[in-house]
Amino acid sequence: MPRLLPSLLLLAALCGGFGWWMTAPQPLPPEATAGLSGDAVKGEAVFWAAGCASCHMAPEASGAAQRVLSGGQRFTTAFGTFIAPNISPDPQQGIGGWSLAQFANAVQRGISPEGDHLYPAFPYAAYAKMAMQDLADLKAFMDTLPPDPTPSMAHEVGFPFNIRRALGGWKLLFLTEGWGVTGDLTAQEERGRYLAEALAHCGECHTPRNALGGLQTTRWLAGAPNPSGKGTIPNLTPAKLDWSEADIAAYLTTGFTPEFDSVGGHMAHVVENFARLPESEAQAVAAYLKKVNPSE
Known part of the structure; x- marks a missing residue:
């Protein structure tokens, strides 16, 4: 064992150095x-x-x-x-x-x-x-x-x-630049994807995460536990969200559901933000949501 110790220390140093290099900011x-x-x-x-x-x-x-x-x-x-x-x-x-x-x-x-x-x-x-x-x-x-x-x-x-x-x-x-929704999309749906996945970062809250905090991209926008531990964040896929595109766009800009419930929590800020944008932006997100893979 004493003879192996220098080799083990060298191996540990090499592994540590490789890990340090791999985890450097890029x-x-x-x-x-x-x-x-x-x-x-x-x-x-x-x-x-x-x-x-x-x-x-x-x-x-x-x-x-x-x-x-x-x-x-x-x-x-x-x-x-x-x-x-x-x-x-x-x-x-x-x-x-x-x-x-x-x-x-x-x-x-x-x-x-x-x-x-x-x-x-x-x-x-x-x-x-x-x-x-x-x-x-x-x-x-x-x-x-x-x-x-x-x-x-x-x-x-x-x-x-x-x-x-x-x-x-x-x-x-x-950390990847891949999209949650792929395939053939119209110009409006591509705009909605850009708004929802990049700018508005909807997936960060509405997609479940694994034990390391990474998004489970196979269940994109399928809903998730609230990080605070209080309640859940809703499923936005067509398996659960059955509103029409017009209803979704109206909710994003007015905060009212088709049943006339009103938005609450942090989502209220999202509605305030979309209300400041052209109506076409909310319509694009609504069109995009219809293209999300249904997930229970």
Whole structure:
């Protein structure tokens, strides 16, 4: 055994080094954002479709205060409690000093400007499908929002989930640019897919997850337990959601079901966001939902 010890130590060192290399952050290539300039007017639509204010405004903010992205909302999960950071244009406490490349790496790759992995409570797995021009437009609009000096609070995450390097392994398993719905789609259905799967990141809440927190893509939008442990998030596939396309579009923009129940919980923010967009966007999502594979 003493003779084997040096070999075992060398093997352990090699395995550790390989694991460290494999879990390193993988930023976008520099050319991904080279030469891009954003349009703030177009970026506002991206902002509401992506639901940025829904998570990053202060708790209970309303009206104009929803545009102040000071953070502070708490999101409880089985892995810990994640607290939305300040993403206002404040140069010290927010993201006002970020370049477009740094912004793109955070949004699409889950990498901070310091080179650390970000937790996937920030839905970069969905935003990875965003068009780069939309991302540039989004940043241009966010740069026009009010800066706020509120410091971001640390997430309340215990061992082993506080080891951020391990998120590199999570990304290897679950960070993909593949679509949940594939096959032949009309232009309207493709637009709906882009809105639902990339910008509005519907799958992040409505698709069940495995023990590691990865989406069970074979049960796309089939509903899931609420991460807070209270109740469930509904099934949006045709196996359960039998509303007409007109009913779905109306719900997304008014918050009323065909039975005249009203929207509640975090979904109320989604309705507020879609109400700010052209009606054709909600209609596109409704058309897309009819193409989702039925799943009980």
